[in-house]
Amino acid sequence: MSETRQNPIFPSEGTWPRKTGMTVPEGYFESFAEKMMERIPADEPRVVEMPRRSIWQTVRPYAYMAAMFAGIWLMMNMFSLFVPSSSTPSTQALLADVTSVQSDSYFSDYMASVSDYELYDDLYESGFDVPENL
Amino acid sequence: MKTADSSLEERLRDPATRRDAFAELISKFSEPLYWQIRRMVQNHDDTNDLLQNVFMKAWQSLDMFRGDAKLSTWLHKIAINEALTHLQTLRRRQTESLDSEESVAARSIESDEWIDGDEAALMLRRAVASLPTKQQIVFNMKYFDEMKYEEIAEITGTSVGALKTSYHLAVKKIEQFLQDRS
Known part of the structure; x- marks a missing residue:
């Protein structure tokens, strides 16, 4: 470090002591290797054997997935329990309604209760022109 | 004819001789690597810590050294990376404390106790x-x-x-x- 060679910074001066001006504690390099080796683990750390997987470790991801689907199914069923049953008519009830609308008696019963005036009023409200001759 | 470095490399690859060969590697390269780091970070204490990190990393990644490059080149690369990471950390702290950029290097030099005057x-x-x-x-x-x-x-x-x-x-x-x- 303290050799004297051609100075590239001040060529006119010819030489430049290439000293860093830095020092180290006495015997630092002599004792460094020994201290360093004390930090290096004695056993072989790089050969890492993968531990054998237990049955539970193998099955675990599938079990978690099954639990997740069961949870979703339960949530959907819980939701349907909270909805009032009256607002969700059964298929049979809906079918009965449709059948009644299609029957002649339904029309005659329903239409008989609506007067002509109510009918015209409804048409007038919804913007329908009533013909003059009516 | 085998060079000293290639013989050392062979012994580093053999688990039976790896540890002794690594002790030899430390003895051989600790001084040049020390000065490489010291001239970058300026401070002896930081250099000492970083040099230990360099050899720890070299030991942990010995299997990754394929012998394509020279041992010295590989070690110098690790040392430079360690020093650069350290300097980046210092710079980040400096930015957080809003100091001027020059002050970190200057402060490291001025606070260094191991100088010859x-x-x-x-x-x-x-x-x-x-x-x-x-x-x-x-x-x-x-x-x-x-x-x-x-x-x-x-x-x-x-x-x-x-x-x-x-x-x-x-x-x-x-x-x-x-x-x-x-």
Whole structure:
């Protein structure tokens, strides 16, 4: 470090002591290797054997997935329990309604209760022109 | 005929001789690597910590050393990376505390207790520390370690032409720095 060679910074001066001006504690390099080796683990750390997987470790991801689907199914069923049953008519009830609308008696019963005036009023409200001759 | 390095490499690969060979590797390379790091981070205590990190990382990644590069090149790369990471951490802290960029290098030099009191060398340290990090690395390897450009190129992954330019610029800046302060 303290050799004297051609100075590239001040060529006119010819030489430049290439000293860093830095020092180290006495015997630092002599004792460094020994201290360093004390930090290096004695056993072989790089050969890492993968531990054998237990049955539970193998099955675990599938079990978690099954639990997740069961949870979703339960949530959907819980939701349907909270909805009032009256607002969700059964298929049979809906079918009965449709059948009644299609029957002649339904029309005659329903239409008989609506007067002509109510009918015209409804048409007038919804913007329908009533013909003059009516 | 086997070179000393290739014989060392062979013993490092053999689990039976690996530990003893690694002790030899530390003895052989601790000093050049120390100065490589010290000239970058300036401070002895930080250098000591970083040098230990370098050898720990080398030990942990010995199997990754395929022998494509020289052992010394591989170790220098680890050392430079360690020093750069350390400097980045310091710079981040400095940015957080809103200090000026120059103050970190200057503070590291001024707080270093392990100096020989040579004023010219101290001034040169300040001048080198004022350079951009890449120019510092190139200048230190060329000026102090007298490495060939080809060797530096292998360590830094930079072309020889770019290294020559970098060194030339570094010398000019140092010259200017010293002239301004003379």
